[in-house]
Amino acid sequence: MAEHDQSKESLQESLQQVIHLLSKHRLVESLVHKQDMPRHDLVETLVHKQNLTELQKKLDELHPADVAYILEALPIEQRLLVWDLVKAERDGEILLEVSDAVRQTLIARMDSEELLAAAEQLDTDEIADLAPDLPQDVFQELLVTLDSQNRERLTSAMSYPDDTVGALMDFDIVTIRDDISLEVALRYLRRLGKLPDHSDKLFVVDRRDRLLGVLPLKRLVVNDPELSVAAVMADDPVIFHPEEDASEAAQAFARYDLVTAPVVDADNKLVGRLTVDAVMDFIREESESEVLSLAGLREEEDIFSSVWKSMQNRWTWLAINLVTAFIASRVIGLFEGSIERIVALAALMPIVAGIGGNSGNQTITMIVRGLALGQINMHNMKTLFMKEIGVSLLNGLIWGGVLGVAAYFLYHNVALGLVMTGAMTLNLLLAAIMGVGIPLLMTKLGRDPAVGSSVMITAVTDSGGFFIFLGLATVFLM
Amino acid sequence: MAEHDQSKESLQESLQQVIHLLSKHRLVESLVHKQDMPRHDLVETLVHKQNLTELQKKLDELHPADVAYILEALPIEQRLLVWDLVKAERDGEILLEVSDAVRQTLIARMDSEELLAAAEQLDTDEIADLAPDLPQDVFQELLVTLDSQNRERLTSAMSYPDDTVGALMDFDIVTIRDDISLEVALRYLRRLGKLPDHSDKLFVVDRRDRLLGVLPLKRLVVNDPELSVAAVMADDPVIFHPEEDASEAAQAFARYDLVTAPVVDADNKLVGRLTVDAVMDFIREESESEVLSLAGLREEEDIFSSVWKSMQNRWTWLAINLVTAFIASRVIGLFEGSIERIVALAALMPIVAGIGGNSGNQTITMIVRGLALGQINMHNMKTLFMKEIGVSLLNGLIWGGVLGVAAYFLYHNVALGLVMTGAMTLNLLLAAIMGVGIPLLMTKLGRDPAVGSSVMITAVTDSGGFFIFLGLATVFLM
Numbered sequence: 001m002a003e004h005d006q007s008k009e010s011l012q013e014s015l016q017q018v019i020h021l022l023s024k025h026r027l028v029e030s031l032v033h034k035q036d037m038p039r040h041d042l043v044e045t046l047v048h049k050q051n052l053t054e055l056q057k058k059l060d061e062l063h064p065a066d067v068a069y070i071l072e073a074l075p076i077e078q079r080l081l082v083w084d085l086v087k088a089e090r091d092g093e094i095l096l097e098v099s100d101a102v103r104q105t106l107i108a109r110m111d112s113e114e115l116l117a118a119a120e121q122l123d124t125d126e127i128a129d130l131a132p133d134l135p136q137d138v139f140q141e142l143l144v145t146l147d148s149q150n151r152e153r154l155t156s157a158m159s160y161p162d163d164t165v166g167a168l169m170d171f172d173i174v175t176i177r178d179d180i181s182l183e184v185a186l187r188y189l190r191r192l193g194k195l196p197d198h199s200d201k202l203f204v205v206d207r208r209d210r211l212l213g214v215l216p217l218k219r220l221v222v223n224d225p226e227l228s229v230a231a232v233m234a235d236d237p238v239i240f241h242p243e244e245d246a247s248e249a250a251q252a253f254a255r256y257d258l259v260t261a262p263v264v265d266a267d268n269k270l271v272g273r274l275t276v277d278a279v280m281d282f283i284r285e286e287s288e289s290e291v292l293s294l295a296g297l298r299e300e301e302d303i304f305s306s307v308w309k310s311m312q313n314r315w316t317w318l319a320i321n322l323v324t325a326f327i328a329s330r331v332i333g334l335f336e337g338s339i340e341r342i343v344a345l346a347a348l349m350p351i352v353a354g355i356g357g358n359s360g361n362q363t364i365t366m367i368v369r370g371l372a373l374g375q376i377n378m379h380n381m382k383t384l385f386m387k388e389i390g391v392s393l394l395n396g397l398i399w400g401g402v403l404g405v406a407a408y409f410l411y412h413n414v415a416l417g418l419v420m421t422g423a424m425t426l427n428l429l430l431a432a433i434m435g436v437g438i439p440l441l442m443t444k445l446g447r448d449p450a451v452g453s454s455v456m457i458t459a460v461t462d463s464g465g466f467f468i469f470l471g472l473a474t475v476f477l478m
Numbered sequence: 479m480a481e482h483d484q485s486k487e488s489l490q491e492s493l494q495q496v497i498h499l500l501s502k503h504r505l506v507e508s509l510v511h512k513q514d515m516p517r518h519d520l521v522e523t524l525v526h527k528q529n530l531t532e533l534q535k536k537l538d539e540l541h542p543a544d545v546a547y548i549l550e551a552l553p554i555e556q557r558l559l560v561w562d563l564v565k566a567e568r569d570g571e572i573l574l575e576v577s578d579a580v581r582q583t584l585i586a587r588m589d590s591e592e593l594l595a596a597a598e599q600l601d602t603d604e605i606a607d608l609a610p611d612l613p614q615d616v617f618q619e620l621l622v623t624l625d626s627q628n629r630e631r632l633t634s635a636m637s638y639p640d641d642t643v644g645a646l647m648d649f650d651i652v653t654i655r656d657d658i659s660l661e662v663a664l665r666y667l668r669r670l671g672k673l674p675d676h677s678d679k680l681f682v683v684d685r686r687d688r689l690l691g692v693l694p695l696k697r698l699v700v701n702d703p704e705l706s707v708a709a710v711m712a713d714d715p716v717i718f719h720p721e722e723d724a725s726e727a728a729q730a731f732a733r734y735d736l737v738t739a740p741v742v743d744a745d746n747k748l749v750g751r752l753t754v755d756a757v758m759d760f761i762r763e764e765s766e767s768e769v770l771s772l773a774g775l776r777e778e779e780d781i782f783s784s785v786w787k788s789m790q791n792r793w794t795w796l797a798i799n800l801v802t803a804f805i806a807s808r809v810i811g812l813f814e815g816s817i818e819r820i821v822a823l824a825a826l827m828p829i830v831a832g833i834g835g836n837s838g839n840q841t842i843t844m845i846v847r848g849l850a851l852g853q854i855n856m857h858n859m860k861t862l863f864m865k866e867i868g869v870s871l872l873n874g875l876i877w878g879g880v881l882g883v884a885a886y887f888l889y890h891n892v893a894l895g896l897v898m899t900g901a902m903t904l905n906l907l908l909a910a911i912m913g914v915g916i917p918l919l920m921t922k923l924g925r926d927p928a929v930g931s932s933v934m935i936t937a938v939t940d941s942g943g944f945f946i947f948l949g950l951a952t953v954f955l956m
Binding site for chain 1: 489490493497541543544547550551552553664667668670671672673675676677678695696698699700701702731732733734735737754755757758759761762765766768769770772773774775779781782784785788789792795796799800803804806807808810811814817818821822823824825826827828829831832833836837839840842843844847848851852853854855857858861862865868869872873877880881884888940944
């Protein structure tokens with residue numbers, strides 16, 4: 001029995017083996033290049049070939065997802081060498097598994113024929129996932145090879161935006177009628193001989209393909225075979241529509257513990273199905289991109305992409321940040337006179353700005369999450385707002401007090417200590433107000449509050465913190 | 479047919495209805511309290527009762543997950559009112575669905591008897607999830623009510639740490655022998671009459687409960703009933719062990735597209751099963767806590783928790799940040815003499831520190847992700863390191879150059895502009911080195927690189943940025 005433990009260890013082990021074989025290969029290559037004696041050549045080429053054969057054998061044994069993992073973990077040059085060794089008929093499956101960035105490096109290596117051959121191995125919904133990365137001419141040729149039903153499915157699947165149910169669904173549906181007995185249904189399945197991956201239910205439709213219910217395999221196997229499908233099926237399954245938001249569908253999948261679910265059009269006609277693995281991939285990608293976007297990375301980055309590509313991925317955020325930092329700098333510039341007179345202000349001001357930024361980010365994370373879950377609404381907004389005000393007021397007085405005392409001991413200036421405490425409290429209040437206000441405003445304007453809210457709050461608490469602290473100092477200390 | 483669209487809209491709608499009924503209830507209550515005329519009393523009490531009955535009816539119709547959602551979206555007082563209206567026999571299911579923070583508020587409201595009754599409704603693995611939140615005496619009483627097999631299961635399930643397979647698995651396993659025919663297996667299932675949720679396969683064991691393979695229901699229904707289980711079963715299923723890391727198991731679930739999988743002990747004895755819904759919940763919680771911890775929130779926060787509880791949840795991070803901000807402030811303090819002479823330094827220094835922090839966070843996010851996926855190792859570390867150095871060097875020269883020019887135009891000082899460019903470049907280099915180095919060092923020390931790495935990099939680039947900029951200025955401009 002293939003132990004899973006082994007299979008996981010072996011994923012790391014496989015990676016190490018591939019790297020080892022690659023390095024042997026490279027060693028031989030460099031020998032061949034350095035030594036020109038023809039006598040050696042033959043031996044070297046043999047060893048060389050042997051290594052590659054071993055490597056190829058190793059790759060053939062691996063699950064497509066594992067080959068994808070190894071490809072992602074290898075620097076470009078070695079990645080392409082390994083890619084060339086992968087059997088052509090597995091190309092399609094593997095392309096589906098790798099990240100977008102790595103997929104582009106692999107596709108760039110393939111000619112039209114190879115790409116066409118790879119795509120032809122795939123199901124229509126899988127082709128739809130791959131299509132945006134394919135060169136236009138390959139895609140056109142591909143369309144020609146499909147029959148009219150699949151061509152229609154492909155164009156319809158591609159017409160749905162990335163974050164809708166339509167983009168996640170597949171077409172591996174097995175349908176039955178409701179007027180047959182379970183016995184007949186079982187005979188039909190035995191004739192079929194195979195069910196699609198993840199099939200946990202059959203879809204019950206009328207003759208015009210309209211969904212009547214679903215027959216879970218569980219019910220099929222535990223019930224009396226004499227009973228009719230209609231008597232045993234669930235007639236109120238959770239259903240989805242292709243144009244629905246994928247992340248809401250994902251929440252529903254988790255909430256109602258679904259494995260597969262039917263997707264129907266406006267006329268209740270069955271058009272596809274959603275499976276838990278597509279939903280799980282979607283959740284993982286979504287949470288990934290949330291973490292990446294918090295750090296200002298535009299998309300998943302191939303860790304071995306060129307310096308130039310990496311910079312493009314990271315520039316937007318840095319540029320925005322440069323602008324906000326520059327504004328904050330100009331706010332300080334307004335008070336250069338005050339700083340010249342009390343230089344301690346320069347040393348203390350980053351504390352006020354920094355703590356405000358942190359506190360604001362905590363508030364905004366809470367609010368964005370509550371909005372995403374739909375748990376924040378007009379009704380409870382005021383309660384929440386008052387709570388955040390309370391937290392920031394207390395934090396400001398306590399931490400601001402501590403810092404005020406610290407400032408007093410450092411600079412022996414009571415007024416400076418009081419200004420410090422006051423500025424901290426006011427900046428934390430500003431952070432709380434903006435931390436609640438920015439996401440709510442963005443939602444009102446119909447924008448996603450998760451995108452860029454962290455940048456905005458930090459910009460406000462930086463510039464605001466400098467302004468409040470230096471402003472108070474100018475008023476009370478000069 | 480219950481349209482899913484409706485059921486999702488109705489989740490929001492249900493919430494609104496509950497809030498509406500609650501507010502009617504509150505209105506009546508306040509009337510009762512204000513007016514003391516006994517004549518009114520009766521009428522009011524009747525209306526009052528009617529509202530609550532309506533509310534209770536509404537709650538009874540909702541899925542436990544949906545009731546949990548509504549409880550989370552209500553302020554404490556209203557939440558407890560709704561909680562009192564929930565039928566006692568549903569308490570257990572609903573407690574399982576709410577977040578830890580909200581669960582605590584609900585449990586605090588219940589007496590021992592109610593808690594015991596709620597827990598008795600649940601499966602052993604579910605009790606294990608709930609147990610840490612139960613008062614000790616309730617838990618002891620609960621143990622007494624269980625039979626010896628379930629007591630053993632409960633204590634074993636609770637012995638596994640939160641982030642292991644043992645904590646996620648359940649015990650809803652249906653086993654068969656391998657020497658029977660599919661026909662006999664089907665008869666056995668029909669006698670059982672019901673299969674556990676998510677059952678997509680039966681577990682095939684020998685007489686000592688050791689796992690021989692799995693029989694997917696898919697195969698059971700499509701194959702000739704005369705065949706033996708041994709001939710049809712998959713004899714190399716992906717298996718898990720209870721002590722395995724849950725997040726690795728989750729990755730394997732996603733990679734191999736599993737719905738359920740057997741969990742076996744060291745002797746290959748079947749001890750439980752892992753289901754996709756437990757894995758999906760785990761993934762969601764993990765990604766949630768990743769986002770929360772990035773913002774320095776210790777745990778999922780009940781959005782309506784008291785100001786005091788919220789502050790505790792957020793203090794650790796603020797305290798750490800206060801310390802790092804204070805250190806940065808002391809670094810500036812070292813150079814007060816220089817700032818006194820060129821006050822422009824005070825205005826420019828936050829830019830150098832800020833951009834360094836952003837760039838460092840981008841690097842560290844990439845590296846932490848690569849480490850978590852196991853794609854970064856000794857072999858490719860150097861390549862990665864050189865790439866990050868390259869990116870930061872280029873960014874430093876380009877953005878630092880832009881800022882140098884800006885500084886020149888603001889202050890008409892060529893040397894100041896050059897110092898700005900130099901400091902930016904050096905601080906971005908520092909950010910890259912630390913962004914790669916900190917996670918690697920933490921991994922070497924056996925710690926989770928995701929926790930606190932963002933705080934550390936920001937601390938380094940803040941203090942480092944101030945030191946580099948003010949240091950260069952002191953050397954070259956004074």
